[in-house]
Amino acid sequence: MGECPNLRPRAKEIAPVIEKILKDVSEGDPKSWRRQLEALAPELIEELNVKKEPEKGLKPLDVEEGEKVVMRFAPNPNGPPTLGSTRGIVVNSEYVKKYGGSFIIRFDDTDPQTKRPMLEAYGWYLEDCRWLDAVPDKVVIASDRLPVYYKYAEKLLGLGHAYVCFCKGEDFKKYKDSKEPCPHRGQTAEENLKYWKKMLAGEYEEKEAVVRIKTDIKHKDPALRDYGVFRIVKTPHPRPEVADRYVVWPLLDFEGAIEDHELGMTHIIRGKDLMDSEKRQGYIYDYLGWKYPKTTHWGRIKIHEFGKFSTSGLRRAIEEGEYSGWDDPRLPTLRALRRRGILPQAIRKFMIDMGVGETDVSISLDTLYAENRKLVDISSNRYFFVWNPVELEILGTSPRTARPPLHPTEDRGCREIEVGTKLYVCQEDVDNLKVGDSIRLKDLYNIEITSITPLQGRYIGASVEVVRKERIRIIHWAPIDGVHVTVLAPHGKFEGIGEPQVAGELDHLVQFERFGFCRIDSVDNGIFAYFAHK
């Protein structure tokens, strides 16, 4: 009926007819359906074979004819990029790639005090963007552009759209809550400009004066009534280029409003906590005669494995030595994930598949890990790593060389491991053993356990067929002269023995069989590996 709207008025008559037909059809069998269809509408047969493939990736953007998309990622560099910031980097850059636009990274570093920027973090962001294949076309640092903001502040003050307010915080709140203008709202433009100059000259102390935009003091939403746009901060900015040059700093809604226009932003995607920003900034755009970019919002993202965290909280924990640094494998920072061997492609896909919804999401990293595992499985060489090692002595055997393949399906050759009469196996495997059990030492030979403490076994052959037929368990092992391996994982620290050849895999991702994928981080004093995932 969607196709034939002219039948709509007679829907009542048609419904029973259709019902009867459907009943007849469902009583038939698939073969007769097909025969009928061939007779009635052969062109539909083909449609049956076409699988519905919904469009993959991000939803299309509302782009106007001939419009060049400009989008931005605007972090405050008060710590390194985390999984949360990654969403902004990936989604914005992905849209820009899709529409051939330009991608801008803008450091919203206009708070030298409460959310004080961190000098190293500026570089970290650029580094991580590059790693994520999201190289910005332009880098803007807000703290370099105070004169621009001042220019517009003066314009608005001169036009009578803003005023310098001397109310105490709580006093203004009272006025605002009762929808009353504060005493300073009525000052003339001249007065306001005079006060503004005094602010810039440093004649007022912090909290003494603030610039407000005149909105609608009686607006039904209290969040929109005459909000502040400039305040006085006498703490010097951490960037040496800026330091103590300014004492009057813009607030986010002002800085962002001006920059988004100045930089020609066409689309903005940001957290829904900033949803009111559009309405607030709308006043500024109206006063200046500007057109507001198109906006989209996303909800909060919570990662099961990391729970709630804040940059400042992490910073404190690192300073107190709880974590080894910003790339500690337990941390949700991009640097940590990189060190663990998570590939940027996996992260991009993870973020893009998550999409841009306003619902708050609480997601597990399993999906990211599954994605990464598929990517790294082929390239990762296999090795044995025995955690909680227990010495096993084997009787009735002679020294030999084991040659397990570097990869189970890819032909990349073998590693060689010399084996004498002793080797290591996992305590975990030993726990499941009793005297008399047969067990296969993977890629070596079969033994029968003759004693648990001390752990001993005797050689009973090397046949794999026997293992298959008798469903003998296969466990991995490590040579007695193996190297000490420490694995740092989000869920703890594992120590044990690994094959000496692992030392040749510095900076590569390997799979420790029956343990998981790890990135070999250093090989100087024993091996240190960072755990990626199972």
Next chain:
RNA sequence: GCUCCGAUAGUGUAGCACGGCCAAUCAUGCAGGACUCUCACUCCUGCGACUGGGGUUCGAAUCCCCAUCGGAGCACCA
């Protein structure tokens, strides 16, 4: 207190602007199986959802109202 959003399987998504092609997509997860000298990869099979209640309509996941739940803003933070 005032204001603004949102709600589809365990998790994340598609579908909702324009109501019938939805017996609701895909991924992950879980269960079973095949392959395999790893608990990896790959392949097959299965499990699993429209928050609740009203309304509009021949027909509602889709439109309207109410309820419930969740989130956010009302900062001289971003």
